[in-house]
Amino acid sequence: xxxxxxxxxxxxxxxxxxxxxxxxxxxxxxxxxxxxxxxxxxxxxxxxxxxxxxxxxxxxxxxxxxxxxxxxxxxxxxxxxxxxxxxxxxxxxxxxxxxxxxxxxxxxxxxxxxxxxxxxxxxxxxxxxxxxxxxxxxxxxxxxxxxxxxxxxxxxxxxxxxxxxxxxxxxxxxxxxxxxxxxxxxxxxxxxxxxxxxxxxxxxxxxxxxxxxxxxxxxxxxxxxxxxxxxxxxxxxxxxxxxxxxxxxxxxxxxxxxxxxxxxxxxxxxxxxxxxxxxxxxxxxxxxxxxxxxxxxxxxxxxxxxxxxxxxxxxxxxxxxxxxxxxxxxxxxxxxxxxxxxxxxxxxxxxxxxxxxxxxxxxxxxxxxxxxxxxxxxxxxxxxxxxxxxxxxxxxxxxxxxxxxxxxxxxxxxxxxxxxxxxxxxxxxxxxxxxxxxxxxxxxxxxxxxxxxxxxxxxxxxxxxxxxxxxxxxxxxxxxxx
Numbered sequence: 001x002x003x004x005x006x007x008x009x010x011x012x013x014x015x016x017x018x019x020x021x022x023x024x025x026x027x028x029x030x031x032x033x034x035x036x037x038x039x040x041x042x043x044x045x046x047x048x049x050x051x052x053x054x055x056x057x058x059x060x061x062x063x064x065x066x067x068x069x070x071x072x073x074x075x076x077x078x079x080x081x082x083x084x085x086x087x088x089x090x091x092x093x094x095x096x097x098x099x100x101x102x103x104x105x106x107x108x109x110x111x112x113x114x115x116x117x118x119x120x121x122x123x124x125x126x127x128x129x130x131x132x133x134x135x136x137x138x139x140x141x142x143x144x145x146x147x148x149x150x151x152x153x154x155x156x157x158x159x160x161x162x163x164x165x166x167x168x169x170x171x172x173x174x175x176x177x178x179x180x181x182x183x184x185x186x187x188x189x190x191x192x193x194x195x196x197x198x199x200x201x202x203x204x205x206x207x208x209x210x211x212x213x214x215x216x217x218x219x220x221x222x223x224x225x226x227x228x229x230x231x232x233x234x235x236x237x238x239x240x241x242x243x244x245x246x247x248x249x250x251x252x253x254x255x256x257x258x259x260x261x262x263x264x265x266x267x268x269x270x271x272x273x274x275x276x277x278x279x280x281x282x283x284x285x286x287x288x289x290x291x292x293x294x295x296x297x298x299x300x301x302x303x304x305x306x307x308x309x310x311x312x313x314x315x316x317x318x319x320x321x322x323x324x325x326x327x328x329x330x331x332x333x334x335x336x337x338x339x340x341x342x343x344x345x346x347x348x349x350x351x352x353x354x355x356x357x358x359x360x361x362x363x364x365x366x367x368x369x370x371x372x373x374x375x376x377x378x379x380x381x382x383x384x385x386x387x388x389x390x391x392x393x394x395x396x397x398x399x400x401x402x403x404x405x406x407x408x409x410x411x412x413x414x415x416x417x418x419x420x421x422x423x424x425x426x427x428x429x430x431x432x433x434x435x436x437x438x439x440x441x442x443x444x445x446x447x448x449x450x451x452x453x454x455x456x457x458x459x460x461x462x463x464x465x466x467x468x469x470x471x472x473x474x475x476x477x478x479x480x481x482x
Contacts, residue, residue, distance in 0.1 A: 008154035022050030042144030044089030056146035064101025094121035159221035330378035371405025392465035
């Protein structure tokens with residue numbers, strides 16, 4: 001029998017509240033100045049008392065509802081005791097046996113991955129290790145930031161499935177607006193518990209800490225599975241421990257012996273009241289929830305007749321997805337649902353996911369630097385659809401729209417890019433192109449139809465892309481068959 005891996009995930013996400021979890025300090029993950037957003041409460045000074053951030057509680061419940069969790073009417077906070085330099089109080093306020101959410105699931109490739117719990121705690125500080133120095137520094141700006149932890153059941157089967165789970169969760173958090181979940185900025189961190197076994201019994205569990213990219217999640221788990229298999233094949237034991245992931249060496253490394261729950265000496269947080277909420281409070285939170293990624297996928301397929309690949313490109317870029325829907329509203333003003341509508345949608349998605357994304361670079365769709373309004377983009381697509389501009393001219397117009405924010409019609413007028421649709425004018429160009437390419441024309445008449453596109457290209461080049469492509473095709477065929 002071959003070894004089968006069993007994987008469970010613990011995913012931490014910093015919440016987007018204005019203030020920290022138990023004090024009024026700013027929750028600003030972009031703050032560069034160390035130890036700026038701190039106060040006696042989040043620094044754990046004697047005599048200070050924490051106060052629960054209600055918005056953070058709501059955000060966790062909202063996430064639980066999105067993941068079909070049970071939301072108990074009673075919850076509480078606990079003290080989790082451990083002593084690291086980035087824990088200012090010497091303990092962390094977390095939740096142990098009464099979390100805010102429990103028993104949910106997230107479907108990945110139509111398989112339900114069960115979620116054990118989602119609880120709320122405070123984040124730690126951040127250690128800074130100056131290169132070449134024999135000391136470390138501590139930045140407490142992050143200490144006390146609301147941190148949501150999601151724990152899955154140990155039933156994920158592969159590294160790819162684990163990565164997909166983390167990717168889909170990140171999307172859900174962004175669509176709910178509860179977390180930016182940017183892994184590069186440490187706003188979402190994944191820890192994986194992995195064991196291998198040849199039978200139904202679980203093997204010895206090893207934890208990989210702080211995987212900070214989806215690539216690291218997949219590669220780290222794959223490496224750890226193979227490492228454990230090799231140990232067992234050689235008759236050695238797998239040690240229960242916490243390991244890190246070395247991106248440069250593409251391998252895990254031992255950090256410390258893994259603690260069990262009793263090592264943390266959990267007990268109810270004496271400085272905070274328990275949390276009791278009514279069913280109506282939970283339903284009020286549910287009513288505030290936005291459309292989730294899976295719901296949007298299903299609607300886009302049904303309402304816009306898009307392919308799965310097209311939908312996924314949009315869904316995975318929330319800002320692009322929102323922009324697309326604003327453009328669709330403009331289309332609806334111009335056209336009833338029918339063939340025109342669906343063709344406009346297809347054309348729009350094509351230009352959004354290729355040309356526009358190619359132009360954006362570091363410019364965000366919701367920043368002041370992005371100047372193309374949904375109304376102007378819809379007009380741009382309609383011009384292309386109606387054949388008023390060629391694809392070559394369209395690319396030029398879009399670049400100008402991106403730089404200036406001007407309407408496509410104004411750009412076309414100012415730059416003399418209006419399409420040549422006059423048949424007689426186009427016929428003059430055709431005659432000139434045929435005169436310069438008589439052998440090619442003769443080849444076409446002798447059955448070599450593939451040269452037709454060459455002649456089209458010559459005509460479009462002669463008119464600098466301004467000739468109406470459909471008129472060119474029709475008139476060229478007529479000319480060649482005289």
